[in-house]
Amino acid sequence: MVPINRIYYTKPSITELEVSYATDAAQNGWGDQCYAYINQFEELFKQHLGVQYAIATSSCTGALHIGLAALGVGAGDEVIMADTNWIATAAPIVQLGAKPVFVDILPDSWCIDPAFAEAAITPRTKAIIAVHLYGNLCEMEQLLAIGEKYGIPVIEDAAEAIGSVYHGKRAGSMGKFGTFSFHGTKTVTTGEGGLFVTNDPALYEHVLTLSNHGRARGQTKQFWPYMVGFKYKMSNIQAAIGCAQMERIEELTRRKREIFSYYRDCLDHLPGVSINLEPEGIVNGAWMPTVVFATETGITREQLQAAFKAENIDARVFFHPLSSLTMFEEITSNRIAFDIPRRAINLPSYHDLTKAEQDRVIGVIKKLIFC
Ligand SMILES: *Cc1c(COP(=O)(O)O)cnc(C)c1O
16 A cells, blocks of 8 residues: 655745745835845845855856856857756756766766866866755865866856855855755745856856846946846745745755755665765755665666655656767766666655654665665
């Protein structure tokens, strides 16, 4: 018999605070108040991250699109990124007429392998995108050194890394610019939404202008864009929800880490099982607890999916290599990116998940290992 109550893999945490701010924005956030929550949300995020500039956007994809456009990425250019990722990071590169160059990942953090990133650099390389996968952190010191050596900007897609800290620096605050997502599945949500952050004042002004249809800040001439831009702004109502979430950021990330720790304590010592990495000096924001099974266990993605489905648990597959999608050219030499998804699964980790529910998830894995 299938257990009745379904365990979802993510679900936002919405309290009275979010509801009251959203209600206030809907009732009063118009006219000269129409940007009030947006400005406040950007302010709260800047404080949290320790960066100078932030621009709220309609999505992380949009934030990446305008950031890459501002760096001048265009036809014939190349942008290096890990083969293991959600397509959102690759799509803006393609939309700009450039080519995403997919390289292999590290076997333990599942993030871009700096050695392969460096080897992929050509005269056409315009940027390297470091995606902090599932809350795990990229090797930022090495990547930034490579960027410095070749004069190539390193960008951080920190959509999955709110709450992750790399030797005292928050994910998203270290690169030329960083981007975040507030999609309903992410640790902090506004329904849909994103954010662009940077410490570079010129880049900030450029992206701000691009994000508002080419109209510069403080411009007095009406309806007069200076360039063809984009329209990727966040609404004030979404920002109101975001403000409440940012007031609760410590609670939201602490709970994510609590859920992760419990999984880790119960699973990491099992034979052939490994979970997200958290090396010395790193705090993992634990967006997505993910278990990888050693090849020797013989446990496959298909087996995992079937076992979780039978228990009415919504576990998700590890990202397919982007190069395996039909619109790209397959790069099977990205050995690790092709291998790991065959024997891995994402575990449910939403804020209100109970210990009993986590035990149900753990039970599925134990059964597969020991039976
Ligand atoms: C969720 C996600 C995105 C996309 O975010 P949207 O807000 O949906 O555009 C981009 N990159 C990564 C790594 C993500 O996980």
